[in-house]
Amino acid sequence: MTKKAFASSADLAEKAQTLEVLDDGVYALTAEGDPNIGAVEGEDFLVCFEALATPVAAAEWLAKLREHTDKPVRYLVLSHYHAVRVLGASAFDAEVIVAHENTRALVAERGKEDWASEFGRMPRLAKGADSVPGLTWPTLTFSDRLTIDLGGDRGDLVLQYCGRGHTEGDIVAWLPRRKILYAGDLVEAEAALYTGDAFHRDWASSTLDRVGEFGAETLIGGRGGVSRGREAVDAAIAQTRHFLDTMIREVGAVRDAGGTLKDAFDRTHAALNDQYGHWPIFEHCLPFDVSRLWDELGGIERPVVWTAERDREVWDQLQG
Numbered sequence: 001m002t003k004k005a006f007a008s009s010a011d012l013a014e015k016a017q018t019l020e021v022l023d024d025g026v027y028a029l030t031a032e033g034d035p036n037i038g039a040v041e042g043e044d045f046l047v048c049f050e051a052l053a054t055p056v057a058a059a060e061w062l063a064k065l066r067e068h069t070d071k072p073v074r075y076l077v078l079s080h081y082h083a084v085r086v087l088g089a090s091a092f093d094a095e096v097i098v099a100h101e102n103t104r105a106l107v108a109e110r111g112k113e114d115w116a117s118e119f120g121r122m123p124r125l126a127k128g129a130d131s132v133p134g135l136t137w138p139t140l141t142f143s144d145r146l147t148i149d150l151g152g153d154r155g156d157l158v159l160q161y162c163g164r165g166h167t168e169g170d171i172v173a174w175l176p177r178r179k180i181l182y183a184g185d186l187v188e189a190e191a192a193l194y195t196g197d198a199f200h201r202d203w204a205s206s207t208l209d210r211v212g213e214f215g216a217e218t219l220i221g222g223r224g225g226v227s228r229g230r231e232a233v234d235a236a237i238a239q240t241r242h243f244l245d246t247m248i249r250e251v252g253a254v255r256d257a258g259g260t261l262k263d264a265f266d267r268t269h270a271a272l273n274d275q276y277g278h279w280p281i282f283e284h285c286l287p288f289d290v291s292r293l294w295d296e297l298g299g300i301e302r303p304v305v306w307t308a309e310r311d312r313e314v315w316d317q318l319q320g
Contacts, residue, residue, distance in 0.1 A: 004319050006312065007121035007284045014124075019064045020226055023178045025154070027068065028220045029061055033191045033280025034125065035084055036220055038182050039065055040175065043151030045074035049173050049182045051089040051136065053119070056128025058088030075148060077159060078138065079184030079222070080167045081106040082197075083118040084125050089136040098146065099138035100161055102169030110305045111135045117306045121284065162186065162210035165203035166195070166222075168302070174214055181214050181233075185222030189236040192279045193243050196288035197303040200296060204244035212237050223280060246271050251293045265290045265318040287318035 015032040022028055025041030038049040046069065052058045076094035078086050081103045089097060112135065119126040140146075146159040155177040162172060166185040173182040185194065186207065195203075212234070219227040219236055227236040250271045254264040268290050276282055291314050292303055304310075 004283060006315055008281060009121070009123060011122075011284075012124050017061075017064070019068075021068070022180055022218055022220075022226065023175075025069070026175065026178060026180055027065060028182075028226055029064065030220075030225055033223050036222060036224075037061055038173075038220055039069075040150065040157055040173075041069055041071060041154070042074065042148075043154060044071060045151075046071045047075040047077060047148060047150075047157055047173075048073050048092055048094065049077045050079060050184070051076060051086050051092065053084040053122075053125045053132075054088050054128045055091035055131040055133075056088075057125070058091035062091060077171070077173055078103060078136070079172070079182070079186075080170045081111060081114065082167070082185075083111075083115045084122060085185075086136040087115065087132045090133050096140050097136065097138045098140045098142075098159065100169040100171050101141040101143050103167070103171075104138045104141050104169075106167065106169055107135055107137060113305050113307045116308045117311050120308045121311060160210075163202055163207035164199035165207040166193075167197045168199060170207075172211065172214075174216075179215065179217040181211075181216035181219045183211060183219055183221050186211055187219060187221040187236050187240050189219070189221045189224035189227050189232075190239075190279055191221070191223035192276055192282035192285045193240065193289065194281070194285045195244070195247070196285070196292045196306060198289075198292060198296075200244055200248055200293050204241050204248065208237055208241050243272065243276060247289060247293055248297075251290060252297055255294070255297050261291065261294050262318060264294055283319070287314050290318065 015034045017031045020028045027039045029037045040047045073092045073094045076092045076097045078099040144161055148157040158174040159171050170184055170186050216233050217230055219233045227233045247268055250268040251264045254267055
């Protein structure tokens with residue numbers, strides 16, 4: 001059997017980016033399974049959601065956005081701490097960088113290690129890696145909810161913590177008047193879940209319940225296409241939950257039977273592959289997903305820090 005290339009190291013083809021205007025002054029950039037990014041216009045300012053992996057990559061997104069608006073970026077909202085979501089922040093020249101308080105703690109605890117890990121796993125996303133000036137630090141944090149008045153008749157943008165999920169610091173951004181939700185990596189629409197820093201049982205239950213309670217009619221997940229209409233939104237949440245529930249069931253069964261981590265990976269891969277195997281980054285994510293869930297079900301409450309070295313060890317053990 002041919003050995004699989006490490007993570008996404010062999011995925012070097014450019015992905016087509018699509019800027020979508022979801023409503024007046026509401027934008028999303030999707031890219032064939034690469035990280036999504038968005039922006040919302042206030043009366044005389046912008047709120048941007050996510051920052052991409054490098055300032056060079058972020059500047060390309062901002063150039064597309066500037067075809068629609070020249071308002072300055074007042075707020076840059078980061079849904080969580082992962083490097084490919086945050087290290088492009090300096091390109092935005094934002095007055096305020098907003099994140100959950102747990103996200104700031106995670107940057108302090110494991111930000112440097114995550115930077116090396118993610119750039120090694122996904123080198124194509126690290127365009128202009130030498131343009132990153134350092135770790136991205138939030139300048140404003142909150143614990144439960146933060147509301148931004150968009151001014152004029154634009155209403156509010158509500159930033160909400162829904163509980164532990166993809167990480168212990170994920171937030172969503174909600175436009176109540178438009179019923180549009182930026183869900184970050186708590187929901188993926190036809191893209192595989194990365195759960196290497198997750199709290200699977202919380203995510204699959206109470207956290208996704210809270211995401212569903214918004215009643216969004218448009219949802220922008222962390223990867224994949226925009227979900228339009230309640231049926232599509234509910235389907236994206238449901239398939240995210242099903243992916244998690246399947247993992248929990250299969251890894252738990254192997255653990256209960258006294259099997260090994262490799263047994264758990266093989267069984268989980270077989271259970272998910274038919275439905276999800278064709279989705280972007282499925283093969284990349286699954287070894288790290290199963291490893292974290294194995295730890296979690298074994299009583300390791302918080303995720304073990306991923307390093308470039310640990311990445312390779314787990315990959316060789318499970319995908320080698």
